[in-house]
Amino acid sequence: MPQNSSTEHVAGEHGLSRNETASSQCADTGRGDATRVTRTLVVGVSFVVCCIVYSQIARFDTAQAVDPQVTGSQEKPVPRLTDGSDSKPAFRTELIRGQVVWLASALKSEFGISTVPEVAENSLALLTNDRQLLPIIENLRGRAFRKDERLREKDMQILARRYDRQPLLQILRVYEIDDGQRYEVDYWCDICAIVMFETGPCACCQDHNRLRKRLAEDGDIE
Numbered sequence: 001m002p003q004n005s006s007t008e009h010v011a012g013e014h015g016l017s018r019n020e021t022a023s024s025q026c027a028d029t030g031r032g033d034a035t036r037v038t039r040t041l042v043v044g045v046s047f048v049v050c051c052i053v054y055s056q057i058a059r060f061d062t063a064q065a066v067d068p069q070v071t072g073s074q075e076k077p078v079p080r081l082t083d084g085s086d087s088k089p090a091f092r093t094e095l096i097r098g099q100v101v102w103l104a105s106a107l108k109s110e111f112g113i114s115t116v117p118e119v120a121e122n123s124l125a126l127l128t129n130d131r132q133l134l135p136i137i138e139n140l141r142g143r144a145f146r147k148d149e150r151l152r153e154k155d156m157q158i159l160a161r162r163y164d165r166q167p168l169l170q171i172l173r174v175y176e177i178d179d180g181q182r183y184e185v186d187y188w189c190d191i192c193a194i195v196m197f198e199t200g201p202c203a204c205c206q207d208h209n210r211l212r213k214r215l216a217e218d219g220d221i222e
């Protein structure tokens with residue numbers, strides 16, 4: 001066959017018989033196999049050693065995390081945010097004059113701080129008359145300013161809680177100042193005669209409620 005004669009010819013050129021060529025290839029193959037076996041063994045042993053070392057380190061770390069005494073460490077545990085007692089977070093209630101605005105807009109106008117466009121209407125804040133910017137908690141009272149633009153950028157007095165450990169304002173009552181008078185602001189359903197905190201359908205009859213402004217009892221304001 002042409003293929004065999006070609007093989008014989010090439011082998012002949014190198015002075016080797018067919019049998020010599022075959023045995024040489026066999027020896028090479030044998031050495032290759034031995035090398036591969038050795039490499040496999042080395043890799044396998046290395047892997048097992050690494051696993052053992054790693055498991056020992058992991059056990060040591062776990063023991064440390066569970067019991068600092070394992071290493072003789074006298075480090076104090078990280079203090080918790082609350083002490084687990086029944087004491088409530090400290091706050092004070094304040095009546096604050098200012099305008100409710102979008103936080104991003106006021107950051108730009110008051111402080112020159114730019115924000116990304118997508119957060120333009122993410123958060124509300126009270127910009128006080130003495131130019132402090134106080135972010136607002138968006139509960140029902142807070143969300144009222146998002147839902148109804150008639151409440152934004154108006155001269156307001158906000159009765160709010162300010163907490164010792166967090167900076168956001170919790171709105172309790174909303175007063176609008178108009179022509180030297182103070183008006184309490186809420187929403188009212190004339191059919192059901194119930195009060196609500198934000199614009200929208202009545203919680204009872206589903207008719208749209210209306211913005212209500214009532215002169216506060218102590219309505220005069222300087």
Ligand SMILES: [Zn+2]
Binds near residue numbers: 190192193202204205
């Ligand atoms: Zn109703």
